[in-house]
Amino acid sequence: MTEAKPGTAPQPIFRKDYRRPDYTIDRVDLRFELGENFTTVHASLAVRRMHDTPAGAPLVLDGENLVLKRVAIDGRELPADHYVAGPTSLTIADPGAAFTLTTVVEIRPQDNLELSGLYRSSGNFCTQCEAEGFRRITYFLDRPDVMARYSVVVEADRARYPVLLANGNRVETGELDGGRHFARWDDPFPKPCYLFALVAGDLRCHDGEFVTRSGRTVRLEIWVEPDNIDRCAHALRSLQAAMRWDEDTFGREYDLDIYMIVAVSDFNMGAMENKGLNIFNAKYVLARPDTATDDDYDGIESVIAHEYFHNWTGNRVTCRDWFQLTLKEGLTVFRDRLFSADMGSPAVARIGDVLALRTNQFAEDSGPMAHPIRPESYIEMNNFYTTTVYEKGAEVIGMMRTLLGAAGFRRGMDLYFERHDGQAVTCDDFRAALADANGVDLEQFGRWYSQVGTPVVRARGDYDAAARAYTLTLEQAPPRGRDGGELLHIPVAVGLLGPDGPLALRLSEETAASGDTRVLELRERSRSFRFEDVPAAPVASLLRGFSAPVELEVERSDADLARLMAADPDEFSRWDAGQELARRVLLRLAGDVEAGRELALDREFVAACARILGDERFDGSLKALALTLPNERLLGQQQQVVAVDALHAARQFAVRALARALREPLLAVYKATAPQGPYRIERAEVDRRKLRNLALGYLVALGEPDLIRLAVEQFELSDNMTDSEAALACLIDHGGPERDSALARFHARWHKDPLVLDKWFALQAVSTHPDTLDRVLALADHPDFNLLNPNRARSLLGAFGLRNQHQFHRQDGRGHALVADKVLALDPHNPQVAARLVAAFNPWRRFDAARQQSMRAQLERIAAQPGLSKSVREIVDRALAPA
Template sequence: MTEAKPAPQPIFRKDYRRPDYTIDRVDLRFELGEETTRVHATLTVRRLDGAPQAAPLVLDGENLRHVSVALGGRELSAGEYVVSPTSLTIPAPGAAFTLATVVEIRPQDNLELSGLYRSSGNFCTQCEAEGFRRITWFLDRPDVMARYSAVVEADKAKYPVLLANGNRVATGDLDGGRHFARWDDPFPKPSYLFALVAGDLRCFPGEFVTRSGRTVRLEIWVEPDNIDRCAHALRSLQASMRWDEDKFGREYDLDIYMIVAVNDFNLGAMENKGLNLFNAKYVLARPDTATDDDYDGIESVIAHEYFHNWTGNRVTCRDWFQLTLKEGLTVFRDRLFSADMGSPAVARIGDVLALRTNQFAEDSGPMAHPIRPESYIEMNNFYTTTVYEKGAEVIGMMRTLLGEAGFRRGMDLYFERHDGQAVTCDDFRAALADANGVDLEQFGRWYSQVGTPVVRARGEYDANTRSYTLTLEQAPPRGRTSAELLHIPVAVGLLGPGGPLPLKLSGETAAGADTRVLELRERSQSFRFEGVPAAPVASLLRGFSAPVELEVERSDADLARLMAADPDAFSRWDAGQELGRRVLLRLAADVEARRPLALDRAFVDACAKIVADPGLDGSLKALALTLPNERLLGQHQPVVAVDALHEAREFAVQALAAALREPLLAIYQSSAPQGPYRIERAEVDRRKLRNLALAYLVTLGEPELVALAVSQFHLADNMTDSEAALACLIDHGGPERDAALAEFHRRWHKDPLVLDKWFALQAASSHPDTLERVTALADHPDFNLLNPNRARSLVGVFGVRNQHQFHRKDGRGHALVADKVLAIDPHNSQLAARLVAAFNPWRRFDPTRQQSMRAQLERIAGQPGLSKAVREIVDRALAPA
């Protein structure tokens, strides 16, 4: 009988205390081997002022085979230190000293992909959040910042390329066919930013000349077969470096900046100082293998990791509770960059659509937490859309309140005060407030409040005084009875009969711009606009100025008017989405009541106007004509009506396609490609709209329309058009689907990233046999459950994006995902924890589905040896509501 492990205990933000010791310098030597790797670490340590003289030094470690430890050059005997599975303790080592340790690790067995591991035969590292302790004994916490050097030794034939952080200062050959490289990083950093790569790689080189005239060498390292897919990543990096100089005055500080593409990676990318490790999907692009969305994603993620050099590396977070300090801020910065590189409206709509679909759901589920969590059991579980995406929204609100120039002043002061330090969210907010002479104390509640706030709005027009009074109220998030009052910026416009109105608040002498930012700080506030000639329609939350749920009574006619005439592109799209949501929810109610289905004529007319509008580009039209997805629709029902929502949306898509058949066909036929693929904005817009038209048309099932998709699939010279056609055929089913899938697999089965698309398209399909196909694909020879990209492409897409099939009433979809979570967890708990989160909203469904999901959660919870990452999510999901 084995003794049960004690339940993992939470760590609380309120319990933070600085360490007794800090480490000023770290000198590492790695002897990389096929069976074992030996790591030599020499730490220069000092006791911090105020720490007890007799304080022990306790270093973190995990999965290390301890070899030796020496204090001040003297090797310690076994009785002079204590080694446990998770720590090395030196009793009262002194005020200042060097500590040298030697450990052995087995990177080839590290399927957790945390610490030092092997990917496609290459050595690489991932140390955020707590992976460095899997490499050597260390104070593995972000507030310990040290200068690092690393000597990497390996077999020269197998691993000709040896990389680490900083600047390369020496290389040479060693005995036995081995060689070495020494790297030195002059900037202090926390251990989570350490990086090492060794392998048979090829370099795609470039350079960047900084505004001060320094030439920085740029290197993108990939496997030999991928050297022709790096040009876009290099251009994106160069654009990011120039943009950060122009917008924020931030210049790169090392002589070299390196990116390495890795096939096995738990996340998107990692900002290690000077040596970024990337999931290969966010580096590699060629027109025949990457879609327009892939190109945009690469540009965004490259920028994100580069921007971390200042917002995350030069200034880092004091503890992991402050994660949004670097991630929310850097997401916001990469959003600004993406908006400048492309269409601001399209970028903003994409941001908000993702936020509402994913983060709003997280806010209402068992894993709800503020952007600065108060506790955690497994830190990796808090790399969430709340910390990242809502965190970015919070930064954006401060920029809205301060203005672009004021925000820049605050950022400059933040860097001036804290360069080289590990700081808190409060330090950031204080810099912005002090630089602008404003009080952001109330605004700081956004960092600690859980859930999505509700803003209620009502308007009243007085014809006698030609005035319009807008009353705004803030209410607690749904399901919560109370909340502190927040400081909420609400961007407002008014549409009169002739279009947008210049706005003049009561007490002002003259009207101003047609958009005003109102600051809601009380439970209820009223704002009176004067000089309003007729009853207007209010355009609220323009640009989505705050991450809130808006409650306002507006007629379908009001929404149609906003949809047709609002000058704010986001609000125009949003009005269409709200109108579409109403239409679809009414249809779902008709399905449940077994009433005949008919698509609202006014909605069809509104969509027809979008199709015909010459003032909208193709991307905006495609976004406006895309109906709300089933997950978003379910968030607006007290109990998610899985089958009714699916039937209603399928009906609406086909009815809209039938009603708009001729204009959609005209769009498709008139926008055929002229010449080879080009990644230019006008061409992206053309492809977006043309492929949306094709998706609608194929749902009609007419042979000549299905033939359009077949022809596009075979003739496409780019992955954007090929993937779009294949998605249409998969949803259509029949022999056309099977032939296209077989051809796509034959063509791309040796390309891992493209094959991920093949799995993902089938997992996301609306076709009735999707569950059976996903079940079969899980046993496909090309499916590897332990590769994060491949697991996410099938299991993750099915569990998160395919609401109808995952939540089949027979429970087989739930059982499939639970099986895979249990299979993955012993090897890669981070990946398993992300997949098991698909069960979090189980209480929002009907009793049959609730019972099915609860049974799977209880089965997972009962698994012996369950990781603490999965345990935390499952326990929170099962906890009493």
């Protein structure tokens, strides 16, 4: 990372400027003397000069916030004039061709509020080294293309830190003088330093085992704080399921003797895939029916699997440089999506993926932080752990699997691992392996890696009754607001629906087929596909399964969408048609609000919703998804200028109008789905709870005392967090004494449980009630609010700024001022979290003049702050840059 000189702006790093390091490191021996006032780190590095590096070239190691105590080469102390220790580096002139470098440094983990490098959390030591945290531990070549084998000794006070963990296999433990002890760990596989991990503390272990397909027994350990030992069973089951799935689906077997997970309370990310020692945000480990919702259980399963799958896609094969981040993250997100689909409902999983992509990544694509999945430059790498790199990256991987088929994709993955095990490689290397394994050309497809924004696909259908033929013309266009652009290779999954249902498809040319679906490959600017023997004018079902991350433009009537909702065999497309119809209805209502016209909900839309509620082909989760109206952020993306107040009024009206129209069937559903017995985390039970809580939400929106009482009773009597949280959310939106009583009772019961208390903050932050901003302002001063805890900051400020469009963008600007105040307060301590909060201001140009002025003023206030971090500076400068 290039450091800016005092008084100068940070300079970007460019992908085109990549060059191999002059030196590499083959072996790393570390010894940590953990202490209460400071920690001493002894490092012994086996270094060699690269063959093409000129003799005499200096060795430049990265280092930040280190106090250098000793430096030696091959056991000889270096005199002071042989090296330069600066604020961000250690430079040694002409160290030789191959040598052992020894350094001793002191660091202060207890003062490390950035939570990058080695820090203390709840009295325990832990690390976070991705992307560039290892340089805060010791001097090193802190870059992913330097892969070494590590041996680590951790020494600490036994009473305070009885558990000492690091990467690899535990090879030795023992006692030391003064009540101290040690543990030695050895990792036989080369890894980059960003995968280094260390944990020391007073922890408890929930253990298990897994027998690999080759017959090895792997010990599984989940380490948590003592009070949380009863919340680990689901995480262990999820890990075992992921290990078995990866063997069955991709042939990948785990390679060490032990696999460990540690849950910590203070963590900037969701989790980290350090080799053999995953460090997790406690949110993605701890679950018990009374503290975790169904969504929490699913999230834990997904994240546990994601970090495990990194063992091969990220650890054994890693990325050459940080521009290639999607190589490991996009690919591993795709793998965990396949796993989640296999563990539950493929349709529900896919709908959830696409809903998140459209809400978050499409917005990112249209804002000032838009970038390709493989960025061309960055100032602060932590800013590029984005939905584009992760979620859109996963979509790009999914398109290749769609084009190659499941078997072809597996062949490509096998070749990728065979070629590159133990290497740091590029996105192009991955794509080449898939292409070579299948004898196909993916050169044009590779443009997805450099494409910025969301492409547009336009579709037009023409039916020739005399010839009984239907011609579908597809055209690709650049993202909105962007000119030109190279032609992409876009898979468009298509089906046709006639008056009596799905039609058999006969094309004039061969395409990939799956049942009544054909995958059309759009490579040109425009291409027409002719379907033969079509008995009547069909309705085209386009982008089935969301086969490409594009915006679709096609003329379809409300009646066409209703037909797709009723008869499309593709469950995702049925949901998507319903969402498109709902978007139209809500946007028309928003127009009526702005024009001052009387509001009325479209009768056909109400009838369509009633049909879904009674449709036995939908399970409870699918019904809940289909009957949930598009959120205000998604609706705003459809407008040139986001009509904040009109969209909110329209959606609130639609919720109440739909509830009035369907009051009796909703009430019948609520009563029919009452729990029969204690909580069970089973798919049928999850479906039941999803539908019941959706019905409760609509019913409480009517504000009738007897319906409010349903929520109060559910809150009071529920034996699980899913139903308790859903009832509390309804009461918060309703307001009144019922809300205040429920919030007080929830807080009284759970105020000592950090993860549950995060829910208490978040539910209030996203509420639709008119007094939400005042409540959030008060909560920001609440004794239980801790700005320096990432989960707590996200639960209140992140939820408010990024999810509550109406309240954050209030006309008076107080919501903007609140978040800006907290960004400025947090930035000196934790720039990563501050940068994520400030991203709420990115779309400021899409709002009306008054709101633009308010947000711009806050961005300029943040930009003027002396000593602003690179993380926040980069985002604010890009937001303020001329459009």
